[in-house]
Amino acid sequence: MARKVRxxxxxxxxxxxxxxxxxxxxxxxxxxxxxxxxxxxGDELRGLVTDRDLAVRIVAREGNIADYSVADACSEELIxxxxxxxxxxxxxxxxxxxxxxxxxxxxxxxxxxxxLGDLAVERDTDSALADISVADPNE
Numbered sequence: 001m002a003r004k005v006r007x008x009x010x011x012x013x014x015x016x017x018x019x020x021x022x023x024x025x026x027x028x029x030x031x032x033x034x035x036x037x038x039x040x041x042g043d044e045l046r047g048l049v050t051d052r053d054l055a056v057r058i059v060a061r062e063g064n065i066a067d068y069s070v071a072d073a074c075s076e077e078l079i080x081x082x083x084x085x086x087x088x089x090x091x092x093x094x095x096x097x098x099x100x101x102x103x104x105x106x107x108x109x110x111x112x113x114x115x116l117g118d119l120a121v122e123r124d125t126d127s128a129l130a131d132i133s134v135a136d137p138n139e
Contacts, residue, residue, distance in 0.1 A: 006083035009112035018071035039074045043109045047074030
């Protein structure tokens with residue numbers, strides 16, 4: 001059984017700049033079958049945006065979706081972990097802050113994302129969440 005975040009995280013996550021359009025981010029999520037991307041300027045992490053963020057913070061607003069960038073949709077107050085943190089720490093942080101994904105930083109640079117699904121696959125292989133997490137994404 002894995003013990004460290006680096007053993008279960010998704011390495012080399014997709015990263016976009018804060019001025020990337022929400023439409024472009026949504027297309028990338030669809031094409032890559034992913035639910036979250038990191039928002040960064042250079043090597044500096046600025047936020048995390050999920051498909052739910054796009055729906056709740058942008059699509060549900062009045063106005064033209066094309067007028068919004070990912071900076072308008074992303075979560076900026078991030079809880080992060082290091083690749084060498086124990087999985088128990090990641091689980092504890094997710095519970096404490098009610099988040100489903102944690103960016104993984106090494107030397108203050110984003111190198112991965114660990115998700116609730118990653119942890120379910122590792123720790124509770126018989127759970128419905130683990131089954132869903134390893135299934136092909138919906139089209």
